[in-house]
Amino acid sequence: MAANKPLINEAKREWERLxxxxxxxxxxxxxxxxxxxxxxxxxxxxQRLEELEQKNPxxxxxxxxxxxxGAAPAAAFxxxxxxxxxxxxxxxxxxxxxxxxxxxxxxxxxxxxxxxLAGEALLKFVCEPKIDxxxxxARFEHGVFVQGATRGDGEVGEDITANLKVVQGFPHTxxxxxxxxxxxxxxxxxxxxxxxxxxNARRVAEExxxxxxxxxxxxxxxxQLDSNITAERTLKYFVYGWGEVSxxxxxxxxxxxxxxALKGWGFMIVDDPELAQxxxxxxxxxxxxxxxxxxxxxxxxxxxxxxxxxxxxILQERxxxxxxxxxWALAHKFPAExxxxxxxxxxxxxxxxxxxxxxxRLKPVNVGGVMVSNATLHNEDEIIRKDVRIGDTVVVQxxxxxxPQVVSVDADKRPKDSTPYVFPDHCPVCNCSAIREEGxxxxxCTGGLICDAQAVERLKHFVSRNALNIDGFGDKQIEAFWRDxxxxxPKDIFHIAGNKDAVLSRERWGEKSFANLCDAIEKSxxxxxxxxxxxLGILHIGxxxxxxxxxxxxSFETWFNAMSNPYNDEVREDLLSIDGIGxxxxxxxxxxxxxxxxxxxxxxxxxxxxxxxxxxxEEKVAADSPVSGKTVVFTGSLLLMSRSEAKSRAESLGAKVxxxxxxxxxxxxxxxxxxxxxxxxxxxxxxxxxxxxxLDLIKI
Numbered sequence: 193m194a195a196n197k198p199l200i201n202e203a204k205r206e207w208e209r210l211x212x213x214x215x216x217x218x219x220x221x222x223x224x225x226x227x228x229x230x231x232x233x234x235x236x237x238x239q240r241l242e243e244l245e246q247k248n249p250x251x252x253x254x255x256x257x258x259x260x261x262g263a264a265p266a267a268a269f270x271x272x273x274x275x276x277x278x279x280x281x282x283x284x285x286x287x288x289x290x291x292x293x294x295x296x297x298x299x300x301x302x303x304x305x306x307x308x309l310a311g312e313a314l315l316k317f318v319c320e321p322k323i324d325x326x327x328x329x330a331r332f333e334h335g336v337f338v339q340g341a342t343r344g345d346g347e348v349g350e351d352i353t354a355n356l357k358v359v360q361g362f363p364h365t366x367x368x369x370x371x372x373x374x375x376x377x378x379x380x381x382x383x384x385x386x387x388x389x390x391x392n393a394r395r396v397a398e399e400x401x402x403x404x405x406x407x408x409x410x411x412x413x414x415x416q417l418d419s420n421i422t423a424e425r426t427l428k429y430f431v432y433g434w435g436e437v438s439x440x441x442x443x444x445x446x447x448x449x450x451x452x453a454l455k456g457w458g459f460m461i462v463d464d465p466e467l468a469q470x471x472x473x474x475x476x477x478x479x480x481x482x483x484x485x486x487x488x489x490x491x492x493x494x495x496x497x498x499x500x501x502x503x504x505x506i507l508q509e510r511x512x513x514x515x516x517x518x519x520w521a522l523a524h525k526f527p528a529e530x531x532x533x534x535x536x537x538x539x540x541x542x543x544x545x546x547x548x549x550x551x552x553r554l555k556p557v558n559v560g561g562v563m564v565s566n567a568t569l570h571n572e573d574e575i576i577r578k579d580v581r582i583g584d585t586v587v588v589q590x591x592x593x594x595x596p597q598v599v600s601v602d603a604d605k606r607p608k609d610s611t612p613y614v615f616p617d618h619c620p621v622c623n624c625s626a627i628r629e630e631g632x633x634x635x636x637c638t639g640g641l642i643c644d645a646q647a648v649e650r651l652k653h654f655v656s657r658n659a660l661n662i663d664g665f666g667d668k669q670i671e672a673f674w675r676d677x678x679x680x681x682p683k684d685i686f687h688i689a690g691n692k693d694a695v696l697s698r699e700r701w702g703e704k705s706f707a708n709l710c711d712a713i714e715k716s717x718x719x720x721x722x723x724x725x726x727x728l729g730i731l732h733i734g735x736x737x738x739x740x741x742x743x744x745x746x747s748f749e750t751w752f753n754a755m756s757n758p759y760n761d762e763v764r765e766d767l768l769s770i771d772g773i774g775x776x777x778x779x780x781x782x783x784x785x786x787x788x789x790x791x792x793x794x795x796x797x798x799x800x801x802x803x804x805x806x807x808x809x810e811e812k813v814a815a816d817s818p819v820s821g822k823t824v825v826f827t828g829s830l831l832l833m834s835r836s837e838a839k840s841r842a843e844s845l846g847a848k849v850x851x852x853x854x855x856x857x858x859x860x861x862x863x864x865x866x867x868x869x870x871x872x873x874x875x876x877x878x879x880x881x882x883x884x885x886x887l888d889l890i891k892i
Contacts, residue, residue, distance in 0.1 A: 203244055205631050207251045208776045210241045212732050214257040216545065235283055235525075258515055270351040271831045272341035273864060276435040278329060278378065279346060280516045281499065281523040287478055290500070293522045297502070300511060300519065316503040318447050319480040320432060320462055322523055324494040325382030326411040329435050330356060332375045335366040342415065346516065348831065355414050356381075358423035367458040376435035377459065383410040384492045387426040406494050428493070431459040446503045481524055488526070497525040528589035530599065531564070533557035535584050538569065538613055540620045542645035545731065546637040548619065548626050550575060552586070552598055559590050567596040571633045572615035583607040621645040627783045629776070638787035640729060641681060641794075648674050650729050654682050658735055659727035660719060663712040664705075672698065682727075683796055685713060686804050718806045721748055728794065731780040737773065739810075739843070741781075744770050748798050748807040756791060758782040818889055820846030825853050827870055828863030832883050845890055853878060861886040 214237050238257065245252040252258065284290050298315065327343040340356035341349035356362055359381055366375075383391070388406040395402055403409035413425035431454050433447075455461050481498045488495060502508050502520040511519035537553040550569040557564055567588045569575050578601050580586070585605040586598045615635070619626050624639030637643050640650055651670045655662040662685070673679040676698075678691045688695065689710055695701050719727075722742035726735050733741075745751035757763050759782075767778045784790055800806045824847050826838055833841070838861070839849045853860060853872045860873040860880045873880050881889065 203248045204251065205775060207241070207244050207248070208774055209629075209631055210237060210244070211257060212776065213237060214241065218257065235285075271344075271348050272339060272351045273348050273829055273831055274329060274341065274344075274346070274435065276376065277346050278327065278343045278349065278435070279513060279518055281521055282517040283497075284522050284524045285527075290478060290481075290522065290524055293500070297511065297519065301507065315507075316446070316448075317477055318451070318501045318503050319477055319484075320499045320501070321484055321491075321495040322497040322499045322525075323380040323382050323430055323432075323462070324407045324496045325380040325429075326407070326414050327378065327380055328352065328356060328414070328429075329376055329378050330362075330431075331436070332366060332371070332377070334373055335371055337362075337364050347829075350415065352414055354419040355416060355422040358419055359414070359427045359429050361460055362429055363458040365458075368456050370453075371457050372438045374436060374438035375457075376437065377431045377454065378433045378435055379429050379431035379459075381410050381414050381427050381429045382406065382493050383413070383425070383427055385494075386492065387428075391425060429460060430462050432461070432499075445505070447501055447505065447508075448503055450505075485526055495526075497523050499523050529559050530587055530589040531557045531559045532585065532587055532602075533564075535580065535582055535586055535598070538575075538580075538582055540616060542619055542621050542637055542643065545649075546619075546640055546643065546646050548616070548635045548637065550613075550615070552580070552588075554586075554588065554596075557588065559588060559596060562590065564588060564590070564596045567598050569598055572628075572635060573633055575613055575615065579603070579612065581606065581610045581613055583610055619643060619645075624787050624789060627786070629779045629783065631776075636731065636783075638783055639789055640784065642789050647680065651679065651682065651685075653729040654727045655685065655716075656727075659723060660685075660716045661723075662709075662716045664709050665712065681793065683793070683804055686717060688713060717800075717804070718808065720808050721745070721751065721810050724748070724797075724805065724807050725751070728784075730784045732777045733781065737777055740770060740773060742810040745810075747809045752794065752798070755781070755785040755794075758785040817845035817847070818891075819859070821848075822846075822858040823848045823850050823856055824859045824861060825850050825857055825869060825873075826861050826863070828866030830861075830863040830883055832887065838886075841890065859886070859889075 214234075217234055217237070241256070242258050245256065245258055282293075284293060294315075301315075303315070329341050329343075329349065330337060331339040337357070338353075339351070340353045342352055343349055357364060383406040385406065388403070388409055391409055392402040403412065409425070410427055413422050413427055416422045434450065451461055477498075477500050484495070484498055500522045502511065508518070508520040513519060534555045535552045536555055539551045539553060541549045541551050543549060550572070552567045552569050554565050554567055567586075569580055574580075578598070580598060580601055583606065585602040587600045587602075588596050589599050590596050617626050617635075618624065619637035619639060622637065622639040622643040622645075624637055624643060626635045626637050628635040637646065640646050648671055651674060652667050654660055655665045655670065665685075670679070673695075676694065678688065678694050679685055692706060695706055695709075696703070720742065722735075722739040725733065725741055726738035741751065745754065754763050754766065764778060764782065767773055767781065768775065785794075796802070797804050798807050819842065824842050826835060826849070830838055842849050850857060853869050853876065855876055855878075857873065857876070857878045860869060860878050861883060862870045862873075862880055863883055870880065872878075
């Protein structure tokens with residue numbers, strides 16, 4: 193057993209790294225519509241995580257990305273709980289993967305190729321192009337559109353009702369008569385190639401940054417807080433399936449028939465899917481795949497593969513789901529397109545999280561109909577592995593049709609004076625140390641609080657609801673104030689009164705709105721240690737980890753004194769002794785404090801006498817709380833925060849969170865569809881609060 197411990201620890205460290213990386217990319221893709229990596233690279237991360245969990249089942253947890261869909265909805269939007277979960281799809285990348293899917297499906301159902309149902313072959317598939325846009329659900333009651341939502345995390349999405357109403361051709365009322373009293377449809381919002389080019393042309397003329405691709409443009413347009421902006425973007429949509437449908441109107445005998453019904457009710461559907469009948473030796477679905485792949489360049493919208501769906505709804509129900517995906521459907525992804533060109537230079541880009549990404553400047557080349565002049569080199573290991581050098585002749589591909597990448601080098605065509613590329617160990621933007629954690633492939637800038645490449649996102653995080661929680665300080669205000677030099681670092685926020693003239697000179701800012709902002713900033717100056725640690729935006733340190741650290745150290749002075757000795761072995765050992773703190777978190781925390789600039793800024797932020805923050809001891813926060821010492825139970829589905837966030841908030845305020853209701857319970861917080869716990873609370877006379885009443889009580 194002891195001999196296997198290093199292997200187990202190594203697997204755990206890799207699992208922690210992959211989980212953190214996947215969650216980071218989920219938020220960028222699903223919440224912020226700004227992916228840093230291609231779909232292909234993301235799929236590789238997920239596949240590796242699934243392999244790790246299969247080999248080490250003890251690593252799999254309910255909140256693992258393998259068990260989740262997308263990312264939690266952004267705080268700026270109201271939340272919508274899906275009555276029927278919006279699942280993701282399993283992916284196939286080869287004909288063998290597709291055949292494995294068919295074989296598994298037949299085995300699960302216990303059928304062979306010639307088994308029949310009502311005189312027809314049992315397994316029929318509907319093949320549809322996989323639209324590369326933003327998924328949505330839309331609920332209709334008695335033929336009237338009442339609510340729209342994004343996928344979110346599959347259970348809870350963002351309310352985009354007003355924005356869906358302005359999507360081109362989207363019905364506000366259904367046509368015909370034979371529709372269910374309750375009908376929830378699922379679909380994809382996209383932007384056509386022509387509309388995408390026109391939008392980017394307008395943005396260039398207005399000196400605004402261009403969108404990277406139609407998918408990002410569509411997602412960013414649909415997730416606007418102002419539906420007037422959405423209306424200006426010329427979005428389109430397709431409907432491909434259903435969620436909740438009232439019981440008096442069954443789906444029917446086939447998905448194919450339901451598609452026809454959708455069209456009759458006024459929805460747009462993809463026009464040219466085929467119904468493919470499969471037998472054991474039949475290649476019909478693959479024939480469709482290759483056919484649509486050939487047609488792809490002529491389509492007005494982006495597709496990144498084909499979706500195969502079992503046609504029979506009864507069989508769909510029998511097959512059910514596994515993890516985050518249905519067993520009855522499969523996404524068959526397209527391969528990347530390639531071309532040959534020359535690397536004219538290598539630049540280092542610094543992302544919003546401090547990641548240093550090498551980018552090859554290419555001699556422009558046409559790849560699949562798109563002129564490509566830059567391609568990602570991923571990281572320093574990939575540069576070394578492929579021995580990529582300036583002047584090399586290389587093969588590039590559009591991975592997932594989003595971010596071009598260098599695939600291989602033709603060393604025979606290399607210039608004679610070529611030298612290996614040396615990856616920098618300092619950030620090219622702020623010149624702070626660029627550290628690579630053990631087990632990580634990414635080198636990151638440690639100057640998070642002073643690096644201009646990271647500044648805006650760091651500031652947004654600093655003022656966000658779960659950090660300093662400064663009302664009225666949204667993303668747009670942060671971006672504008674930083675761009676105009678009003679705020680460059682977190683401490684500038686607390687001295688914004690000195691920039692009154694600069695703020696009032698801006699459009700839509702007056703004396704009252706400025707006074708309100710200053711008041712909100714003043715209120716935020718008194719903050720718990722856990723919120724302060726979380727607000728710093730240190731890699732791998734979320735709310736729960738910040739609370740664990742705050743409880744361990746108790747006060748800012750104790751925590752900061754320890755962190756001021758990041759090279760001390762005793763400090764490291766003390767951190768590793770904390771329950772719930774692993775090596776990945778410890779390395780990230782100590783790397784942050786090894787950068788002298790970060791230590792200086794953190795110390796200044798905690799200088800109350802200079803008008804900055806008054807950081808309360810964690811024990812004092814709990815003692816002053818209205819729920820300190822109280823026992824609380826959460827039941828039902830919470831809409832305003834996740835269950836883990838609610839539990840963490842309660843514990844940070846000194847409350848004890850119990851899993852069952854007893855006479856000693858002080859409060860039961862009841863969300864939607866609360867069950868037996870709510871019944872027992874009423875029987876025992878325990879005080880029951882709605883989610884909003886609970887938030888009012890703890891003053892959130």
